[in-house]
Amino acid sequence: ETTPGYENSNNYYTGAISETISFSNNGGFLNESISLSLSGNSSGQVIRYTTDATIPTENDLIYSSPLQVSNNSTIRARIYQTNYLPSSISSKSYVFDDMPEIDTVFLTTDPDNLFDEETGIYAFGEAGSYDTWEPYFGANFWEDWERPVHISFYDSETNEVESEFDGGLKIFGGWSRGQNPQRSLSLFARGQYGYSKFEESFFEELSYDDFQSLVLRNSGQDWTRSSIKDITLTSLMRGSGLDFQEHNAVSTYINGEYWGLYNMREKTNEHMLASKHNIDPEEITILPGGDYTDYNNLVGYTTSIDLSIDANFEYVRERVDLVNYALYQAANIYYNNTDWPGNNAKFWNHPNGKWRWIMYDTDFGFGPWWNPGNFWEDTLSFALEPNGPDWPNPPWSTLLFRRLTTNIGFRNQFINRYADEMNTRFLAVNVKEHINLLHDKIASEIPYHYERWDKDPNLATYYKDTMKEFADQRPFYAKEHIKAKFDLPDYHNLKITIPVSYTHLRAHETRHDL
Numbered sequence: 001e002t003t004p005g006y007e008n009s010n011n012y013y014t015g016a017i018s019e020t021i022s023f024s025n026n027g028g029f030l031n032e033s034i035s036l037s038l039s040g041n042s043s044g045q046v047i048r049y050t051t052d053a054t055i056p057t058e059n060d061l062i063y064s065s066p067l068q069v070s071n072n073s074t075i076r077a078r079i080y081q082t083n084y085l086p087s088s089i090s091s092k093s094y095v096f097d098d099m100p101e102i103d104t105v106f107l108t109t110d111p112d113n114l115f116d117e118e119t120g121i122y123a124f125g126e127a128g129s130y131d132t133w134e135p136y137f138g139a140n141f142w143e144d145w146e147r148p149v150h151i152s153f154y155d156s157e158t159n160e161v162e163s164e165f166d167g168g169l170k171i172f173g174g175w176s177r178g179q180n181p182q183r184s185l186s187l188f189a190r191g192q193y194g195y196s197k198f199e200e201s202f203f204e205e206l207s208y209d210d211f212q213s214l215v216l217r218n219s220g221q222d223w224t225r226s227s228i229k230d231i232t233l234t235s236l237m238r239g240s241g242l243d244f245q246e247h248n249a250v251s252t253y254i255n256g257e258y259w260g261l262y263n264m265r266e267k268t269n270e271h272m273l274a275s276k277h278n279i280d281p282e283e284i285t286i287l288p289g290g291d292y293t294d295y296n297n298l299v300g301y302t303t304s305i306d307l308s309i310d311a312n313f314e315y316v317r318e319r320v321d322l323v324n325y326a327l328y329q330a331a332n333i334y335y336n337n338t339d340w341p342g343n344n345a346k347f348w349n350h351p352n353g354k355w356r357w358i359m360y361d362t363d364f365g366f367g368p369w370w371n372p373g374n375f376w377e378d379t380l381s382f383a384l385e386p387n388g389p390d391w392p393n394p395p396w397s398t399l400l401f402r403r404l405t406t407n408i409g410f411r412n413q414f415i416n417r418y419a420d421e422m423n424t425r426f427l428a429v430n431v432k433e434h435i436n437l438l439h440d441k442i443a444s445e446i447p448y449h450y451e452r453w454d455k456d457p458n459l460a461t462y463y464k465d466t467m468k469e470f471a472d473q474r475p476f477y478a479k480e481h482i483k484a485k486f487d488l489p490d491y492h493n494l495k496i497t498i499p500v501s502y503t504h505l506r507a508h509e510t511r512h513d514l
Helices: 109-114 229-235 270-277 293-304 310-317 322-335 379-383 395-404 408-422 428-442 446-452 458-485
Strands: 035-037 047-051 068-069 072-080 092-094 103-108 145-152 159-172 183-188 215-216 247-256 257-266 286-288 347-350 357-359 494-501 505-513
Touching: 068 072, 072 103, 092 103, 092 145, 103 257, 109 145, 109 428, 159 215, 229 247, 229 257, 229 458, 257 428, 257 446, 293 310, 310 408, 322 357, 322 379, 322 395, 322 408, 322 458, 357 494, 379 458, 408 458, 428 458, 446 458
Parallel strands: 103 247
Antiparallel strands: 035 068, 047 072, 072 092, 103 145, 145 159, 159 183, 183 215, 215 257, 247 257, 286 347, 347 357, 494 505
């Protein structure tokens, strides 16, 4: 024990126990009761264990014979020896529920770390210490508290533990912390817990498999509605060049208790960007949160110089990835993301690159829960509004887009990219296929998740269908908004014939609205 400025205490240890505990069953989903054996201790050592997820101490039960496991349980064990530091903690969860068709995450932590009114990060806290109205600012779950957690990841196809780690656990998210009883969580790999990164292929679409942090997201404003809104709209941009958080829908248990469906996500930080672009995370500036000097210089320039003059616009072209920015604006506008741009806007740069933007938190897109039929709204004017309210589109948040569109070259670039996306990625048939695919992946988990949180599982289908209706209706209105805002006369069908010569000439025809 450290005693800064004072003599060390007389308490000391001869050494530390390096042995680890072996479980005769590695946990997961069981069909019948088991007799669980623990081993790994040497002569003079004892195994102590708990069944309530608390950390075993020298006062807990000594293992002497196999444990009978017949209901959902979390077993934690540790080796003790007189005058030695105890071994690391071993944790396993055993569940007798139906095995999910999606991957499963088991989280194990001392219950007081989550639910104690004084120390629990999930709890409200002591009466009088927080607001009594939503989202309950001042509650424990608004504190930046981290607690130790054991994480086990089980593959849905094998019911085998793919990986397990000790890490850190925090509450994650914005207003959904106070709105939803199932709170979002973030997981951290840190050397103090034994791992500096999580090494596992959590996301099948990614080429890399090491992560410093992960998020278990509750779907935010879309919680127990479609449950797929943000993962649908962000992943619709896969292959476009826009950065976004990959996802993996997982069934989750906390201390052996079913905690419902979460979307496991990458955490949007410099490590995610470094992995995607093979650059040094220490050299990345990500905003909000980083150094604004360079970005403020950019914005200051755009407000003081006439950007309609191409020679002046070159300064911007050298500092902003305009292809990325035009697509980012087009996607958020098409989605009718109205919790943006004054909120949920993330962007970054690197000394060897230009400013780029990240698709992030699109829960308000494609019709928010209180207004699912808002496919007619003019989000283009919303994103160019010079006098918007403090939320969601204050003047500072629309300034850069307003200034850039004064340049006819960029304006045409934006319009053309928007049109290209509506003719391909945003075609209703493509969007609806994507929505159905992601809904079908979680369909088997929906009844359990909605029952867990006392919600109607039919809501998932209802809100899925409202998203599909949005996909059908949005293109007409989006085109009308472009025509009106930029004073364009009309759009036309263009017939493109592409001759392909093999042994003879064949004509391939396609039609698009431009």
